[in-house]
Amino acid sequence: QQTITAVHAFPETLIYTQSFLSFVDAVNAAGEGVIQIDVRGGPEAIGMFQQPDAVRDGIVDMVYTPGSFYGGTVPEKDALVASNLTAIETRENGGIALIDQLHRERMGVMYLGWFDSGVCYNLWTRDEPTFDAEGNLEVDGLRLRGNAVYNAFFTNYLEAQVIDLPTGDVYSALQNGVVDATGWTQIGLIDLRWNEFLNYRIEPCFFSTDLGVIINLETWDGLTPEAQQILQDTAIQHEIDSVNALRTKRDEDFAALDEAGMQVVELEGEARTNYLAAARTTTWDRMRELMEENPAPSSDYDRLIELFYDPSAD
Amino acid sequence: MEWYEALGLLVGSIMLLMALGMPVALAFLAANILGAWVFMGGERGVVQLLNNGWGALTTFALVPIPLFLLMGEVFFQTGLGGRMFSAIDRLLGRLPGRLSYVTVLGGTGFSTLSGSSMGSTALMGSLMVPEMGRRGYKKHMSIGPILGTGGLAIIIPPSALAVLLATLAQIDVGALLIAGVIPGLILAALYVGTIYLQTRLDPEAAPPYDVPPISVGEKIQLLFRDVVPMIGLMVVIVIMMINGIVTPSEAAAFGALGVLILAALYRCLSWRAIRNSVRGALRVTLMAYLIVFGSATFSQLLAFSGASRGLITWATGFELDPVAMLLVMFGVLLILGMFMEQISIMLLTVPIFFPLATQLGFDPIWFGLIMLLALEISFTTPPFGLLLFVMKGVAPSDTTMREIYRAAIPFILCSLLLVALLIMFPVLATWLPGLG
C-alpha cells in the first residue's frame, strides 16, 4: 500500500475544502491496500501561498489549491478562470489534458483534476446599482473590494475604484462602509455572513473557480499503475460529482438569499454581452502576455481558448 | 513518528535552546531547521522554511504594529506624553493608582478598535511604562494593566479575531460580538478591582504624593491645552474608523502622523526626537518580527507533523463530563497558545472543537467566547507569550523577566475568574444575543 500526503489551501470548514475531503474519502475507500491519502491540514500546516512551491519541491505530495495562487508559474490557469465550461466538458474535449501537460512542463507537477468547477463570480453591492443610457453598469462612487484575480477586469474595464483587502477584513470593511461592493463566488456569501451588508446581486456572473488538485510529478511517477488508475478515476468522477453538488448548493444559497431579501439585478442586451466579453478578454490578454514572455513547449493560446470557451454556452 | 514524539522533539528543542539563552527568534529558527529536516524531507524543508518566513512577513496585517510603536515613541520622545500625563495627574487629584485606571481605559479602547493586541501593547508599553515609572509607580502598576487590556479587547466589540472565529466556526458573527459585551464589562470591573486592591495592599505601588490643589480656571486651561488635543487625536482616529474613512489596519498610520503634526504644533518635534522615535520603534519591531518569521514555521511544523492534531485528538478522546471536557479543551488552547499564533490555532481547533461542543450540548456562542478568552490568555502566559516579549522590548531596560511575569499574573487570574463565572452562569454570555 502506498501513502501520499496532501494539504488544502483553505480552512477545513469551507465548502470547497469539504468537497476535497470527500474526494479523499472516496480515494481512501477505493484504494484500500493500494493507495491512501494522508491529509496533513490546511493553511495552518503550510501557508496558503507556499503550498504550490511545497508540492513542486516534494515537501507534500498533493495540494488542493486555486491555480491563481501560482499564476506566476502557470499563466495558462487563466484559461480556467475565463472559462464558461465545466470540468465535465473540458475533460472530454481534452482541455484538462492540455492543462495537465502545461503543469508538467512548467512546474513539475501533474494536474489530477479540476474540482468544484461551474461556479462563477457575481458582483454584490450594498446599494441598488445604477445604469447609464446604454444599460452599462455605473461604477462612479462604488467602493469595490478587489484582489489580484479580478482587478484586471474591475479596474481596466469597469474603471471602478478598487480597494484591495484580504478576505478576513472584508466583513468589517463592509460594516464600516470602507467598501460597499465585492466580487465573490455564487456560493459562500452566507458562510462569510457578508449578506448582512450586501443587498444586490448583479447578473450575469463572470469567471469560473479554478480549484484543482496537483501532484508532485516524481511522486506520481513512483505510484503503481493501479494506484494511478484509482486516483485518476476517482478524480474524474469527483469532477462530475462536484459540479452537480455545487449547483445544488448554489440553488440552496440563492434561495436562502432570496428569502432574506437579496435583490437580483440583470444587465441586458449589448451591455450584458460587453460586460461578459470584457471579463473574459482582460483575463485572456493577461494570459497571452505572460505566455508570450515565457512560453512553454505546449503553450498554445488559440487552442486553450477553443477548448475552454464555447461561444454558444454564454 | 507518533504525534507525541514529534511534539516532544519540536517543543523540547525549542525549550532547551531558549533555556540555554539563545535569542528567542534564533531558537525558533534552529528548531525549525531541525523540524523541517525531519518532517519536510531534508534540505527542501529548510528552503520551505524560508519561503514561509517571507510569506508570513509580507502581510498587511503586520503594518499597524511598527506604526503604533512609532506613535508611542513620538509621544514619549517629544514630551507630549509627559505633558498629557502630568495634566491628567493634576486633574484627577488624589485617586491612588489613577494612571493605572487610565491605562486600562486607554489600552482597551485602543486595542479593541485597532484589533491588534500586539500593536496596543507596543503603543501603551512605550508610552505608559516609562512615564508612570518616572512618576513613582512600581512597574507592575503599568505593565499589568497593559497586558490585561488585550483580553478585554478581544471580547469587547469590534473584535477582528471574534469575526474570524465566527466565520470559521460558521456561527452568528453579530451574536458572538454582542455576547462579549457583558463579560467584557465584568472583566473591566475585575481589573479595576485588582488595581484598587493593589493600591490598598501596597500604598507604595502608586505614588502617594499629594497633587497641589488647583483652581477651576487652571483645570480648564490644563484640560484644553494638554489633554484635549492628545485625546482628541485618538477620538479623531476612532471616528475615522467608524465612518469607514480608514480600516482598523490603516488607523495606526494616521495615529503616527497625527502625533508628528501635534508635536510640530507644540514645537517639540526635533530631529533628535524623530531619530530616536524611529530607532526605538524599529528595535522592537525587528525583535518581534524576526520572532514572527521563526514562529510562523514552527506553528506549521506542529501542524504538518501531526503533533498538534495528535494532541487535540488525544486530549478530546476521553469520555468526560461536559465541564471537564471544556476544561480539557481550554487547557489544549493554552498549551498550543504557548507556541503557535492565534489564527493557526483557530484553523486547527475549530473543526474539532465546535462539533464536539455541539455534541456536548454547549451553546456555540458561549463556547466561542470562552475560546477567545483562552486564545488571548495564552498570548500573555509565561514563559513564551509573545506580548511578554513585546513588553520587554518597550519597557525600560532594567525591567526584569520576573517583574513582567509578576505583573501579568493578577490580570490572567481575572480572565480565569471570568471563565469560571461564564461556566457557572452561561446566561452572562447568552442573554444579550438572545434578546435580538
Place this chain on the structure above:
Amino acid sequence: MRPVIRAYDALLYTMAVAAALALVWLMVSVVISVAMRNLGMQPFAWLFTSAEYGLLYMTMLGAPWLVRERGHVHIELVTAALPAAVRRFVSRAVALACVAVSLTLAWYGLQLFLTNIERNDFDVRAYFYPRWLLTITFPIAFSFMAIEFARFVFGRELLHSGEAGIHE
C-alpha cells in the same frame, strides 16, 4: 583589514537606515493611499504592495544591526546560575550555535534565491513581482547576522549579561 572592516560597518549601518526608512514608508504609503481613496481617486496599487514587501525588507535589513545592539530578546536562566567561567563558555557556545543557524539559512537562502531566478518565479499580487527580489535578502541578512554573532564568539563582549531575566 581596516578598510574592509570600515566598509562592512558602513554597509551594516546603511542597511539599518534602509530598514528605518522602510518603517517610515509604511506610514507614508498608508496615508497617501487612504487620502487618495477618500478624494475619490484610485490609490496606486503599488502603495499597498510596497508596504507589504517593505515589512520583509525592514525586518531582514535591520536584523544584523539588531544583533550588534544585542536587541534580540533572550531568556537568561541557565547562564545566570552558572559560575562566571562556565557562563562565558556557554555564552560563547550559544553565540556559535547562532552563527551556525545563520550560516545555514544564508546558504539555503542563496539556494532559494538562485532557484527563483532559474525558475523565473513571480510573486503575484497587484503586480507580478520577481521573487528573487524578495529572497535575495536572505543570503545577505543571514550572512551579516552570522558575522555579528561571531563577534560574540570571538570578541571581547558577551551575548549574555549573567543577570536572570529576559534580556534584550
